Amino acid sequence: MSLQINYKEEFADRHIATSAQDTDDMLSTINASNLDNLISETVPEKIRLKKALNLPKALSESAYLKKIKQVASKNKIFKSYIGKGYYDVTLPTVIQRNIFENPGWYTQYTPYQAEIAQGRLQALLNFQTAIIDLTGMEIANASLLDEATAAAEAMFMQYNLRKDKAADTYFVDENIFPQTLDVLRTRASSYGINLHIGDFKEAEFTPNIFGAIVQYPAADGTIVDYTSFVGTLHEQGSTLCVIADIMSLALLTPPGEWGADVVVGSSQRFGIPMGFGGPHAAYFATKEAYKRNIPGRIIGVSIDSAGNYALRMALQTREQHIRRDKASSNICTAQALLAIMAGFYAAYHGPRGIKGIAERIHGLTVLLSSVLHELGYEQSNPAFFDTLNIAAGELANSLHAEALNNEMNFFYGANGAIHLSLDETTTVEDVKNIARVFAKVKGKSVNDIDFDGLAEQLATTIPSHLQRQSDFLSHEVFNSHHSEHEMLRYIKSLESKDLSLCHSMIPLGSCTMKLNATTEMIPVTWSEFSDIHPFAPVDQVGGYMQVLNELNQWLCEITGFAKMSFQPNSGAQGEYTGLMVIKAYHEERGDSHRNVVLIPASAHGTNPASAAMAGLKVIVVKCDDKGNIDVEDLKAKATQYKDNLSCLMVTYPSTHGVFEESIVDICQIIHENGGQVYMDGANMNAQVGLTSPASIGADVCHLNLHKTFCIPHGGGGPGMGPIGVATHLVPFLPGHSVVDIKENNSINAVAAAPFGSASILIISHAYIAMMGADGLAKATKYAILNANYIKSRLESHYDVLYAGANGRCAHEMILDCRSFKNHGVEVGDIAKRLMDYGFHAPTVSFPVAGTLMVEPTESEPKAELDRFCNALIAIRKEIESVADGVADKENNVLKNAPHTVDVISSDSWDRPYSRQQAAFPLPYVKEHKFWPSVGRVNDSHGDRSLICSCPPLSSYEMQEVE
Incomplete structure (x- = not known):
């Protein structure tokens, strides 16, 4: 026996699933002599790279984790009081481990196939319900990208809603977050919208103002009563958007109760780490009257083929595909995973817990304000939730230096103003530490301050008429899962209803559902990356700068x-x-x-x-x-x-x-x-x-x-x-x-x-670093090989719509299913029947109506490709049975798909095919059965009876949603 001391495992061989023997078999099937020959027949010679990519040598998984840990150490985790839309949080570990770090949740696809997505649809409906409750609005979507772009979407919706089409001015209160104003400027420039930036209290309304936007609480932290402002807007036929801090709404009168037309913001405070800027799910809530104008995805309640409770994406879920340049938004990707986490955060804490967290934040802010007053500082916000506005004047620079010495970050405004924002993680000891900084600059000591005495005398600064009186999060889902065991079981119960890459390949053309390797995901949750504010000083984010610089170099090379x-x-x-x-x-x-x-x-x-x-x-x-x-x-x-x-x-x-x-x-x-x-x-x-x-x-x-x-x-x-x-x-x-x-x-x-x-840029950084130049090129070659292998196996059963000059496809192909309509079989029937075989459907009817666009990716092994091909070949035979008259045209396995366990296990069976054919059509399905949790969802019912928040649990067993 010879010993190998130089043996090592390559990450690329873990990422690319196909073995050498399987590669030879696949090449034989597609009649290609070798992989390079296939590529030469597929990619035009004139655009082929003449040399390999100049990238660093590929790292092993263990080597990468060692390297990225060293890189992470270059980030300095200072206590952040910067605020401005980003706050430190406590992510419940039951949510971190079982959602954020769980491939059963993070490898799911967008829930376009509702029957195998009921878990995440329910989680997103929970998010919508929480937003509706907290904002006091009537309808909400299932998340947008971030707070600033949500505000821009609101502006455009208001622009489209304007009655006077000549109106072109949007009033922006000057006391909004600067990054939001920046994005509004960008978006307004394209439409010829004139931004009028000023103090809302001094606004002069003219007919050309179609809408306005304000922040609640305002950017400097003050709580403002906008009631008369919104009244004046409505009198002249204009609309108001309110950017609201979601945590503050547990204590403040929700904007929907004082007249807001749109409420947007970030749900980051509901357990989502700052992560140097994201990802965070923005929210968008508005009035029922504007449901056809709301951008993004909305989850709605419908029924399935048996009349049972079922969820689906409703309304303008993909309206940009239909309306194209007339679409009201270009949104395609949302922040579903983060919205799901925020919804679970709301369920875990419940109304009592959310209010308790908000009260603690507010109480500590009041305490800090009292302490700073004792030290002789002027705090200019008469009413506030979590942010103080300190007029530091000429002391600002000294306070800045002393704060850094104590590893604290404040926000420094104009003319010596310092903004301090507290959050969920702030403690009494933190308040004392802040006080010591301010005391030292004035040559004072905090030892003489009676913190306990001040704490006993605390009183809210929120005016009584702006204190929330209405209930929120009253649905059972927010009042049932407060212990970790209950939350764990609830998370798992929803996860079990969803098909993800944990179960089988998701062969979606144009969407590339490839392996998300565990090593790539691990560093994302490290505190050195997750607990960094996006506005932290540059000398505190050396690790992030290294990741960004390296990723920039690598992607430029690619x-x-x-x-x-x-x-x-x-x-x-x-x-x-x-x-x-x-x-x-x-x-x-x-x-x-x-x-x-x-x-x-x-x-x-x-x-x-x-x-x-x-x-x-x-x-x-x-x-x-x-x-x-x-x-x-x-x-x-x-x-x-x-x-x-x-x-x-x-x-x-x-x-x-x-x-x-x-x-x-x-x-x-x-x-x-x-x-x-x-x-x-x-x-x-x-x-x-x-x-x-x-x-x-x-x-x-x-x-x-x-x-x-x-x-x-x-x-x-x-x-x-x-x-x-x-x-x-x-x-x-x-x-x-x-x-x-x-x-x-x-x-x-x-x-x-x-x-x-x-x-999440760290994920891509890890992928490139571990694949290296050769691994990346190999991945591309195998993506093309896998696609052509599926094409070869299926083209005698389905027409492949397009191919290149040499008869090869690229990384995906289109299967033409339009002729099946002659026999009453729609492409949607094939999509639903694939669920019975344990697969998510390929992309349906895009870019050509009546077709399936298939993309296997390089991460799928030949055995999985064969299972998928066998399923589609078996379905083709089922279609032939309908075409030949052997199977009934209306009552067949395709039209009745998917088949749930309730249907298969029912006492009666009157269908003209067997239970075996319905549920276990191929031998492998018995070993890998995934049961759709509902029958085919009734889309038209959901459109007729639009319900976009959680109905009472008592109605979940209903036969029909009214």
């Missing part, structure tokens, strides 16, 4: 670009940001008239929606019969609009799953006519290491880090959509109003935090 911006916190936000950068580039060159964007007919719906948000005019370019961009049509339209051409938006490989041979010529045509090329990075996982956006001629590209670079979907978010740009666009990358990241001609911010949802 894309061929000059620099990345990590600010956009979703793919659609990345699209918008890239377009705004292009727009700024044209304007700086005196070409502000360039406002036309060319978009292929096959494009993802967010492309035209993002273009409209950027104020651009969309011109659609035809696709040919093979699914490729019609180059002649593109050339004709580029020439026609050459004087006003801003850019082309193109996805590569195409949304049809093809590496288009003409892509270089396409980009050249755009450049010759004065435009820029924006590449949608949705399919970047078919490029990495083989080609790049720069190689095809693109000028800017967003990257879906939650797809190509392994950030998990989390049931519909978080995501990250950073953009990379060529050298000439670098000066226009987004800046920030609080943290100095400004380039020469930076556009205003597009998100609240300077680096978006920074904490």
Whole structure:
């Protein structure tokens, strides 16, 4: 026996599931001599990279964890009293371990297939209910990206609701968070909205003001009565948006009770760590009358095929795909995982616990105010919840230095003002430590201050008419799970209703549901990364700066670009940001008239929606019969609009799953006519290491880090959509109003935090560091191999709609199911029947109606690919049985799918097929059975009877929701 002392395990071999023998078998099936031969037949030679990526040598998992621990130590965890929308929290460990760190929750897909997503749908409905209760509004969505972008969405909704279409002015109270004002400026510029920034108490209303926005409590911490202000707005037909601190609403009169039309904010205070800026779930609540205008996803109550309680995504869940450039929002990714955690936080603490936490925060703030008064400091907020406004004057610099000496961060405003915000983690000892800082600067001591005596005399500063009187969180779900055992069982009961990557592959085209390796996820919850405020001084965040700088270098090498911006916190936000950068580039060159964007007919719906948000005019370019961009049509339209051409938006490989041979010529045509090329990075996982956006001629590209670079979907978010740009666009990358990241001609911010949802960037950093150049290229090759293997196995049973010049697909393919409609079988029936086989459906009816778009990813082994193919082949035989008249056209396994355990185990069975065929159609299903928790959900019933908050538990056994 020979001994090997140099043996080591490669992370890439863990990430890529296919063995050498399976690789040979798959290559034989697709008639390719080797992997490189397959790639040469798939990726056009003229865009292939000539050399390997220049990336650091791949690290093992243990080596990476050792390295990132050293990097984390460069972050200094000071006690944060900065506030401004970000607060330290206590994340209950039962939620951290069983949701945040649990792949059963973070690898779920967006719940478009409701029957196998009832758990996360219920968790999101809980979130909506909590928001409705706390804000006093009538309807809420299932989360947005962050507080600032939620405010921007509210402004646009108010703009669309205006009665006088000539009205173009939005009043912004000057006492809102600076990062929110920054994002409002960005969004307003695209629509020609004039922002009137001033003191709401001195506002002069004119007919051209269509709406207003205020902060509650205000940015400096003061609690303001906006009752007369909103009354005046309503008298003239305008609307009011209120940005509300969700924790304060346990004590303050909710905005819905004093006339707000929209209430937005962040749910970060409900147990979500700061994470240097995110991810955090924003909330959006409004009136029932505006339910058709609310952006994002809404979870609604419906019934299933047996008349039982069932949940679904309701209303405008994917309206950007339908309305495209007429869509009211480009939102695609939300912050589902974080909204779910916030909802569980509310359930765990309940109304008594939430109010108790809020009272403790407020009480300690009152105590601190009293102590500072004793020390001779002027605190200017007569009414406050958690934030004090100290007029420090010439002492501000000394206080700043002394605070840093004691590892504390305050917020320093203009003219010597210091804002101090307390939070859930603050203790009496913390108050004493703050007092010592202020005392020392004045040469005083806190020893003479009677803290106990002051504590006994505490009285709220909240005016009686602004103190909350109404109940909240009264539903049973918020009053039943307060012990850890009860919460654990509730979490697990919902988890068991959801199919995730823990159960089987999720073969969604365009969505890339690949492995989210455990090692990539581990550092995210370390306090060195999770407990950092996004506005912390730069010398305290050396670890984050190293991660950002390295990730910037690596992604620039991968894309061929000059620099990345990590600010956009979703793919659609990345699209918008890239377009705004292009727009700024044209304007700086005196070409502000360039406002036309060319978009292929096959494009993802967010492309035209993002273009409209950027104020651009969309011109659609035809696709040919093979699914490729019609180059002649593109050339004709580029020439026609050459004087006003801003850019082309193109996805590569195409949304049809093809590496288009003409892509270089396409980009050249755009450049010759004065435009820029924006590449949608949705399919970047078919490029990495083989080609790049720069190689095809693109000028800017967003990257879906939650797809190509392994950030998990989390049931519909978080995501990250950073953009990379060529050298000439670098000066226009987004800046920030609080943290100095400004380039020469930076556009205003597009998100609240300077680096978006920074904490999850560590996941992508880990993936690249452990894969290395060879591993990344290998992953791309196997994504293409796996897709072509499925294509080869299925193309004798289903028509594959498009292929490249050599008959190969890229990383995904489209199965044409339209002919089955002749036999009464819809593509949706196939999607539901796949649940009986234990699989999530591929993407349904996109980009072509009546089709399935399949993407296997490189992380799936051949055995799993075969199980999936066997399921679709078996379903094809079931369709043939209907077509041949063997199976009834209406009463068959496809039309009745999915089959629940209640149906299969019922005493009576009158269906013209066996229980065995219904529930266990193939042998492997018995060993790996996943039971859908409800039958087919009735969408039309849910639309007719829209219920978007938790009904009483007594109605859960109902036969129909009224």
